[in-house]
Amino acid sequence: MLGINELSVGRTVKVNNDVFVITNLEHVKPGKGSAFVRTKLRNLKTGSTVDITFKDGDKIEPAFVEDRTLTYLYNSGDMYYFMDQESFEEVVIPADILGEHVLKFLKENLDVKASFYEGQIVSVSLPNFVVYEIIETAPGARGDTVKNALKPATLENGTVIQVPLFVEQGTKVKVDTRTGQYIERV
Numbered sequence: 001m002l003g004i005n006e007l008s009v010g011r012t013v014k015v016n017n018d019v020f021v022i023t024n025l026e027h028v029k030p031g032k033g034s035a036f037v038r039t040k041l042r043n044l045k046t047g048s049t050v051d052i053t054f055k056d057g058d059k060i061e062p063a064f065v066e067d068r069t070l071t072y073l074y075n076s077g078d079m080y081y082f083m084d085q086e087s088f089e090e091v092v093i094p095a096d097i098l099g100e101h102v103l104k105f106l107k108e109n110l111d112v113k114a115s116f117y118e119g120q121i122v123s124v125s126l127p128n129f130v131v132y133e134i135i136e137t138a139p140g141a142r143g144d145t146v147k148n149a150l151k152p153a154t155l156e157n158g159t160v161i162q163v164p165l166f167v168e169q170g171t172k173v174k175v176d177t178r179t180g181q182y183i184e185r186v
Contacts, residue, residue, distance in 0.1 A: 015041065025038075135169065153167060
């Protein structure tokens with residue numbers, strides 16, 4: 001069990017049978033009374049955040065989460081197949097655990113980070129930036145020089161993003177997977 005002085009940002013803890021990662025932490029030592037800690041916790045399964053205050057003397061259960069690198073291979077229906085980079089075993093993950101955001105930017109041979117708690121996958125996260133090929137976009141209109149003008153473009157995995165007018169079909173672009181925005185041509 002952990003005391004409030006042993007908590008730190010990035011540490012994983014178990015609260016009410018759910019696994020959380022501490023994203024924000026503030027130690028408070030008031031003039032009167034005992035110290036306490038205000039925390040912001042992100043649930044690893046759902047991604048939701050909660051604010052919890054721990055008082056001096058509270059004991060918090062640590063959660064030992066193991067991170068592994070997996071490579072996406074293919075999908076069959078709602079089941080997605082990955083290869084563990086260390087053991088070379090095939091790992092099958094249902095679509096509901098991956099989440100809509102991960103599925104939107106998933107492509108073959110993409111390395112993702114999977115977090116395991118007690119042998120079960122609790123979350124999968126993408127790299128911040130990934131390179132995709134544009135498979136379909138309208139040609140830019142000649143003479144259209146509106147500043148920051150954007151047009152829709154379809155990526156190789158079927159996701160549609162907004163790109164500048166000069167980006168053409170067949171171009172490789174870097175995309176921020178956190179926001180879904182075009183960054184630059186590659």
